[in-house]
Amino acid sequence: MVEEASIKQVILKDYVKGFAKESDLILKNSIVKLKIPNQCSNDAVLVKNLYLSCDPYMRGRMAKTDRISTCLIPYGKLTVITKNVEFLKHEGPNVFFVNMTITGYGVAKIVDSSNPDFKKGDLIWGLTGWEEYSLIKSTQGLFKIQNADLPLSYYTGILGMPGHTAYIGFYEICSPKKGEYVFVSAASGAVGQFAKLFGCYVVGSAGSKDKKELMFRVALIRLKEEKFNGRIAVCGMISQYNLEDPDEGTRNLLCLVTKRIRMEGFLVFDYYNLYPKFLEMMVPLVKQGKITYIEDVAQGLENAPNALVGLFSGRNVGKQVVVVARE
Amino acid sequence: MVEEASIKQVILKDYVKGFAKESDLILKNSIVKLKIPNQCSNDAVLVKNLYLSCDPYMRGRMAKTDRISTCLIPYGKLTVITKNVEFLKHEGPNVFFVNMTITGYGVAKIVDSSNPDFKKGDLIWGLTGWEEYSLIKSTQGLFKIQNADLPLSYYTGILGMPGHTAYIGFYEICSPKKGEYVFVSAASGAVGQFAKLFGCYVVGSAGSKDKKELMFRVALIRLKEEKFNGRIAVCGMISQYNLEDPDEGTRNLLCLVTKRIRMEGFLVFDYYNLYPKFLEMMVPLVKQGKITYIEDVAQGLENAPNALVGLFSGRNVGKQVVVVARE
Structure with missing residues (x-):
């Protein structure tokens, strides 16, 4: 039975x-x-x-x-x-x-x-x-x-879909170079830590004081000058999900032109072929305590x-x- | 003197x-x-x-x-x-x-x-x-x-800065493939013609009826289904230039994520090295009357x-x- x-x-x-x-x-x-x-x-x-x-x-x-x-x-x-x-x-x-x-x-x-x-x-x-x-x-x-x-x-x-999303957004979509400045919204997550380990300068924002305290491993510096040729990886927009249609609208998009910015949306499902490569990097980092x-x-x-x-x-x-x- | x-x-x-x-x-x-x-x-x-x-x-x-x-x-x-x-x-x-x-x-x-x-x-x-x-x-x-x-x-x-901008936006920023669908705002200009000559399907919008009539060389078709992995080349936003600060805001940017869209701003000055290549293509097209x-x-x-x-x-x-x- x-x-x-x-x-x-x-x-x-x-x-x-x-x-x-x-x-x-x-x-x-x-x-x-x-x-x-x-x-x-x-x-x-x-x-x-x-x-x-x-x-x-x-x-x-x-x-x-x-x-x-x-x-x-x-x-x-x-x-x-x-x-x-x-x-x-x-x-x-x-x-x-x-x-x-x-x-x-x-x-x-x-x-x-x-x-x-x-x-x-x-x-x-x-x-x-x-x-x-x-x-x-x-x-x-x-x-x-x-x-x-x-x-x-x-x-x-960190080892599943959200961590893989952070990895794809940073390494694949943004093609970072050492020494570049990285701005991370929701900076208490993995992206800022990837960026710091990679050798970038990291600036972050977070939605609450508690979360800001989690950014202790992230070197906070101020952007002193305009940066050109930026890349923005967009994996979601949590602030807009609960709004009634239409959403708030994003202002100053003309900056894309004057600052030569590339803004790219992606879904992690399109990059599952890279999941083994992600794990290969991530598992040792987590085991060694290099990722908070x-x-x-x-x-x-x-x-x-x-x-x-x-x-x-x-x-x-x-x-x-x-x-x-x-x- | x-x-x-x-x-x-x-x-x-x-x-x-x-x-x-x-x-x-x-x-x-x-x-x-x-x-x-x-x-x-x-x-x-x-x-x-x-x-x-x-x-x-x-x-x-x-x-x-x-x-x-x-x-x-x-x-x-x-x-x-x-x-x-x-x-x-x-x-x-x-x-x-x-x-x-x-x-x-x-x-x-x-x-x-x-x-x-x-x-x-x-x-x-x-x-x-x-x-x-x-x-x-x-x-x-x-x-x-x-x-x-x-x-x-x-x-x-057509042979100067604006034509070169159309060329860079279409060929360099958008990396088009034959058979792809191209949407052109201000479609009475050169981009739609480039796209058609290249072998893309073109959909355009224009700000007035007179301008729409200039689109006679552009095959107007309807987008029947959602397209993924689109690329948007942004060279300016004329509708926003005369507004008082702030601008109107762009809605539905979350589509960048769900449709895996890349949106890239550029200034033609960064691509002047490609001006001779542009002219090499453009001068014969203009002489042969292939560009209106x-x-x-x-x-x-x-x-x-x-x-x-x-x-x-x-x-x-x-x-x-x-x-x-x-x-």
Whole structure:
């Protein structure tokens, strides 16, 4: 007889306008079978979720229609959602559906697998459901965790999608040169530390005093003169996600011309081929303590909605992670 | 005895706020000597101005202080202005000075020269004064006109700085591929024609019906689906030049992220090394009639102020040029 479990799930109550509130998400209990159904493809895995990542881009996935179709999160074509977790190859996550479990990046352990490359007990990170167990219909987009001697939760942050985003934005999009000046918004994260280790001068801004104190490893200097030929890597705009359409508008874009600036948007999903190269650099840095990394940990799925919406008021200090289970 | 001439000059009356008016510029008569003064360097030339170019970027040079120092036209360091024409190597033109002759791109004939590379009778284009004769203290930034069998006025437009800007924006900044879709704002100019000749699909917008009719050579098609990895070359923002600070703000910049767009500002002065390559392509295209080029011609310096301010209401159809003298 197939083992069953009573699990908690985080459900989207309705599409969100304006600031996301904790009450936009609700907890639900369901009974699930802890085995892959026979009708699934031979690439499905059933996972036990350990750590869930709260990421700003998830706000876009809570919205409906217009802004989605124009700008906010048209990461990929709308596909048929699977039982709990939808996948879009490397195009990234899609919008949430009302009354269904929301999804996001997380760290999980394989419980059952129909793909011989993913064995029971293997640890993975990738898109999973905000629930205790998830059935993932395709392993495409899942990464097996090889360095399990580092804290597993790090794969929701510094060693996962957010860290990889910082790496791509700095090294690939900005093509930095030693001695250049780097301005980092949200400077308590990884980009400023990459820039300092690389040999750049770093100037940062942060949304609160607490976060500024995290910038202790970042040499703060003032930009004394105009700099030309700057590059701006744009991976998101958290300040705009909760505004009603239209957004505030960005002024002084003419500076792009007079200062010869290149501004480039990117999505990390387009650079997953560079993830092994990123890990090769990052794992030793983390092990040697050369990268400072702080987590803001919420315990249990019941605290997940509050943790997620806290991002948008900048309440978290450090990476916001939700512990679903320790192992 | 040195020959003297009574000349007309266009003078900036005061720094301009908001929309530039014809009365912001005044005509003045002066007596000048038609010989280079002894105290000039051995790189000075005295020129007779033939055609003057009315260009949108000149609006920025009419403004003072704040916007200049922050954004509008910080093309280069402020240098001591020479008698009539200031130069900043290849950094481009500087702000105008009140009560002095304004400067801009033009076509001129050498009348006297202390540089053996520029002989009496040679035709040049480059930065000169809005006056009948100009003393130019350095030939750096002047281009000798080799193809004088094409209309000389073309060197204020399609064969000069504006044409070169279109070329750099399209070929260098955008790195186009055949079959790609190109959107051109102000599509009655050269960029759309380059794109069509290159084998791209072109979509354009223009500020008036007359200008739209100039787009006859441009295949108008509709963008049917979202395009990713777009490149936007930004050479200016005429709609913003006459606004009081701050500008209107650009909305939906988050699209840079979701659509993986690169937006790059550039100044043509940084690409003057490619001017010969540009001419090599452009001269045959113009001679063979493969590029449509229309001029809006104002006769005489007395009509120059009106011609210049007309740019900002989009009154001109085709390149706005001022004829000072035919030869």
